[in-house]
Amino acid sequence: MTPLSTSDVLDRHLNSFAKRDVAGILADYSPNAVLFTPTGPLTGRAAIKPLFQALISEFAKPGSSFTVQQRSVEGDHGYILWTADTADNSYEFATDTFVVRNGKIVAQSFAAKIKPKC
Numbered sequence: 125m126t127p128l129s130t131s132d133v134l135d136r137h138l139n140s141f142a143k144r145d146v147a148g149i150l151a152d153y154s155p156n157a158v159l160f161t162p163t164g165p166l167t168g169r170a171a172i173k174p175l176f177q178a179l180i181s182e183f184a185k186p187g188s189s190f191t192v193q194q195r196s197v198e199g200d201h202g203y204i205l206w207t208a209d210t211a212d213n214s215y216e217f218a219t220d221t222f223v224v225r226n227g228k229i230v231a232q233s234f235a236a237k238i239k240p241k242c
Contacts, residue, residue, distance in 0.1 A: 127227030134202040134222060137229070138192070144180045146173065154228040161234050185211040200224050214239040 128136070133152055140148030150169045153159075159166045159175070166172045183190065187209075194205040202222040208215035218236035222229050 129197075130200055130202050130222070130224040131197045133224045133227060133229060134195070134197065134204070137222075138204075141176075141180075141183075142190070144184055146176050146180055149176050152229050154225070154230045157229050157231065159232045159234065162236075182210050182212055183208070187211060212241055214241065 137149060137152045140152070150173055153169050153172060156168055157172065159172050161175070166175060182188070188211065190206065190208040192204050192206050194203070196203045200223055202224060204220050206215070206218050206220075208218065216237045216239055218238075219234070221233045223231040
């Protein structure tokens with residue numbers, strides 16, 4: 125079976141997030157994937173899981189929105205630029221960069237300008 129393309133993995137990943145499907149999100153990562161965040165790297169699905177559980181909980185609140193402003197794919201690399209609004213935060217500018225190999229995310233970076241709502 126041919127592995128999914130980078131574009132397919134990115135589509136599935138975003139769809140899983142939209143469905144608030146943590147298991148689906150985590151299934152996109154290789155077992156030893158690294159997710160680079162502003163607070164440090166998270167290595168492996170078990171370390172990545174709490175981040176997505178928190179995000180899903182936040183985005184599940186009424187009135188939340190998530191808009192992809194830009195999406196680019198070049199070979200094994202994917203990039204999204206996005207904005208979002210939740211009851212807790214305004215994501216004024218956020219980016220994710222992905223490295224996909226054999227149909228799985230092996231590395232990702234995340235950065236955002238997040239304005240908390242008081």
